[in-house]
Amino acid sequence: MSPPLSAPADAEPLIRWEWIERNLSDDIAEGLREHLILSFTPVLLGLAVALPLGIACARWRRVYPFVLAATSVLYAIPAIALFVVLVAFTGLTYSTVIVPLTLYTLSVLVPAVVDGLRSVPDQVRQSAVAMGFGPLRRLVRVELPLALGVVMAGLRVATVSNISLVSVGSLIGIGGLGDLFVTGLQRDFPTPIVVGIASIIALALVADVVLLAVQRALTPWERAGRGRSTAAPEPEPEPVGGEQ
Secondary structure, three states, X not given: OOOOOOOOOOOOOOOOHHHHHHHHXXXXXXXXXXXXXXXXXXXXXXXXXXXXXXXXXXXXXXXXXXXXXXXXXXXXOOHHHHHHHHHHHHOOOOHHHHHHHHXXXXXXXXXXXXXXXXXXXXXXXXXXXXXXXXHHHHHHHHHHHHHHHHHHHHHHHHHHHHHHHHHXXXXXXXXXXXHHHHHHHHHOOXXXXXXXXXXXXXXXXXXXXXXXXXXXXXXXXXXXXXXXXXXXXXXXXXXXXXXX
């Protein structure tokens, strides 16, 4: 029976802390800055486009199937394929990554806006009309605030998804923290890979927590509604006059 294999004495450790200290304010900080720009710019652009487009789809229901089909087809295209195609037009610039991620963001945010607006009860709309609200005022003051919870849920999904997809851009030289993966693979050096993975996970978690806090701050009525639904029921009054 052959003896068990053992790792060589000079095997590369999983993490070299001295490398992290040397590159924390240089490669890692620059990769994080680039990752933030490439992740959140498409979210902001996608939200600016998805809001009016989703409102139009909610108003004119026949338009929505065509918009949904178009965004779904775009979402089905692999990110690296879009990056490679756009390189011929935009070169190795941020736009090569931002444009595809904006399109992916639309495929999440447009359905979120439509679903949020459709979730507003009809009696609420009728009450707003009875109070003299016009279409624009009703949209801004009633419908959009009530749809905000669903829209913010979609925004959280789009943000976390973009933070992950930005790393794919490292294959064409624009990847933020994803460049650490390329560095580690080219040098057979696991520390940059571990740092890149941990940083992306931490960034996604922080972004999701921040957006969740913003959602709760903007929708206090949802917390109040959950509090009433989970509150203990009041005891029923005792029968008067000995009724059973």
